[in-house]
Amino acid sequence: MSEFDRKLESLSAYLDGELAGDDRAQIERLLQEDLELQGWFEELKGARTVLRKTPKLRAPRNFYITPEMVGQNAGTVRAFPILRFASAFAAFLLVLIFLGDLFVIPRFVTAPASSIQIAEFVLEEEESAALEAEVFPSQPPSAAAEPLMQEMPAEGEPAPESMQDENISSGMENTPQFEKVHPTQLPAPLEELEERLGTASDTGEALLFDSESREPEEVFAPESQPGVNFITLIRLTEVALLIIAVSAGCAALILHLRK
Amino acid sequence: MDEVGLIKEAQRGDLDAFNRLVLAYQDRVYNQAYRVLGNHQSADDATQEAFISAYRKISSFRGGSFRAWLLRIVTNACYDELRRQKRRPTTALEPVDENDEEIESPYWIADPGELPEEQAVRSELGNAIQECLNQLSNEFRMVVVLVDVQGLDYQEASDVIGKPLGTIKSRLARARYQMRDCLQSFWELLPHSMRLETNDKY
Numbered sequence: 001m002s003e004f005d006r007k008l009e010s011l012s013a014y015l016d017g018e019l020a021g022d023d024r025a026q027i028e029r030l031l032q033e034d035l036e037l038q039g040w041f042e043e044l045k046g047a048r049t050v051l052r053k054t055p056k057l058r059a060p061r062n063f064y065i066t067p068e069m070v071g072q073n074a075g076t077v078r079a080f081p082i083l084r085f086a087s088a089f090a091a092f093l094l095v096l097i098f099l100g101d102l103f104v105i106p107r108f109v110t111a112p113a114s115s116i117q118i119a120e121f122v123l124e125e126e127e128s129a130a131l132e133a134e135v136f137p138s139q140p141p142s143a144a145a146e147p148l149m150q151e152m153p154a155e156g157e158p159a160p161e162s163m164q165d166e167n168i169s170s171g172m173e174n175t176p177q178f179e180k181v182h183p184t185q186l187p188a189p190l191e192e193l194e195e196r197l198g199t200a201s202d203t204g205e206a207l208l209f210d211s212e213s214r215e216p217e218e219v220f221a222p223e224s225q226p227g228v229n230f231i232t233l234i235r236l237t238e239v240a241l242l243i244i245a246v247s248a249g250c251a252a253l254i255l256h257l258r259k
Numbered sequence: 260m261d262e263v264g265l266i267k268e269a270q271r272g273d274l275d276a277f278n279r280l281v282l283a284y285q286d287r288v289y290n291q292a293y294r295v296l297g298n299h300q301s302a303d304d305a306t307q308e309a310f311i312s313a314y315r316k317i318s319s320f321r322g323g324s325f326r327a328w329l330l331r332i333v334t335n336a337c338y339d340e341l342r343r344q345k346r347r348p349t350t351a352l353e354p355v356d357e358n359d360e361e362i363e364s365p366y367w368i369a370d371p372g373e374l375p376e377e378q379a380v381r382s383e384l385g386n387a388i389q390e391c392l393n394q395l396s397n398e399f400r401m402v403v404v405l406v407d408v409q410g411l412d413y414q415e416a417s418d419v420i421g422k423p424l425g426t427i428k429s430r431l432a433r434a435r436y437q438m439r440d441c442l443q444s445f446w447e448l449l450p451h452s453m454r455l456e457t458n459d460k461y
Contacts, residue, residue, distance in 0.1 A: 001429075005429070005432075005433070008432045008433065008436060009428050009429050009432040011432070012428065012431055012432035012435060013413075013428050013432070016406075016412075016413065018412075018413050018428070040436075043436070043439045044432070044435050044436065044439065046439060046442075047435045047436075047438045047439035047442060048407055048435060050384075050388065050438075050442055051388065051403065051407035051408060051435075051438065052407055052408075052410075053384060054294070054384075054385065054388050054407075054408045055381045055382070055384065055385040056286065056290055057286070057289060057290050057293055057385075058286050058289075059285040059286050059288075059289040059306070060289070060299065060303065061303075062281070062282065062285065063281055063285045063288075063289075063306055063307050063310050064278045064281055064282075065274060065277060065278060065281065065310055065311060065314050067274060069311055070274075070311060070314055070315060072274075081271075081272070081273065084271075255272075
């Protein structure tokens with residue numbers, strides 16, 4: 001770079017306030033001493049003044065961008081914000097319902113305590129009866145046992161006075177009545193009993209989890225059925241919202257990547 | 260919605276938001292293209308290409324001066340057009356005067372608040388300046404238009420062109436010196452009022 005070019009560059013930068021420190025002090029000193037340099041400075045200043053007065057042209061037309069210009073179709077452009085909103089809204093509803101599950105569902109799952117207790121008691125009694133029947137197979141009542149059996153009231157009928165007294169005194173009014181067995185129909189010897197029972201736990205479990213036994217849920221009070229339906233409805237809604245959120249979000253992402 | 264909001268919406272794919280930015284900046288972008296390329300048809304093409312390119316690259320804008328970012332895109336579009344013109348010289352479609360120079364349409368430089376005499380002065384000055392700009396090299400013309408016509412500072416011009424500050428200073432100084440020589444031939448043609456606003460040399 002020649003000396004002239006170097007001074008010209010310094011003058012131009014000084015004119016724009018782009019010189020600082022020692023360079024600025026030096027050029028100011030030179031301007032005071034060198035008349036020719038002052039002449040160059042004034043010419044640069046004049047040229048800059050005229051250039052700054054260059055007329056600002058207005059755009060001859062609007063340069064709007066259309067979807068076709070950028071490789072989009074109008075439907076895709078309109079669909080993107082809709083899909084984006086649908087995905088976000090569905091995700092928001094899904095979160096709301098999921099949070100609701102944590103607080104609302106347990107109230108429907110938890111049935112009234114008295115109903116559970118009754119159901120469990122009935123189930124236990126049925127299991128005991130089944131075990132009893134397995135261990136002590138029922139035999140047609142003997143002649144000696146018939147009078148006793150005849151005295152047994154039919155279901156729903158009031159017990160005879162004699163038996164009522166017995167029941168009251170023994171506190172058995174709330175317990176199921178087992179079939180009376182003649183002393184001659186005592187259980188088989190122990191070995192035979194074990195063979196029939198197998199291992200106690202296996203038999204017990206087989207009796208407890210008999211396929212014919214009813215599941216605890218089956219003995220729920222009828223009042224709890226609408227709660228089950230509500231839970232199912234919520235689950236279905238959750239699945240539907242999840243599908244909507246994922247599919248809309250994927251579609252919006254694909255549209256975004258295609259741009 | 261403010262500019263930052265429009266940019267964010269445009270980055271999310273909102274074409275309407277981007278077109279509002281186009282409306283705000285199209286005059287400035289067109290000015291840059293016209294002052295660099297020297298004719299309206301080329302400037303029109305470069306401006307449209309610049310905005311299409313800007314929309315496609317909007318996600319790469321990371322903040323800062325959106326004006327400088329746009330001017331960088333239109334500068335690149337102008338370089339592309341200049342290379343294209345070098346390969347295939349074109350004939351101007353706008354009417355030209357006896358010197359084969361395009362006549363600036365009064366519509367494009369019209370200012371509703373100006374008197375006819377003022378419009379004529381501005382038109383004369385614009386033609387003279389453009390004539391002198393056309394005589395500069397592409398690199399010098401680009402810098403002087405960015406700094407003296409568009410009003411960018413040295414750092415912004417450096418960011419737009421992608422050259423170091425020292426290069427900007429050097430090219431600007433030499434471009435102004437060449438412009439002063441060219442403008443002197445037009446200076447006597449300008450009205451006295453225009454000359455009075457500049458330094459005593461002119």
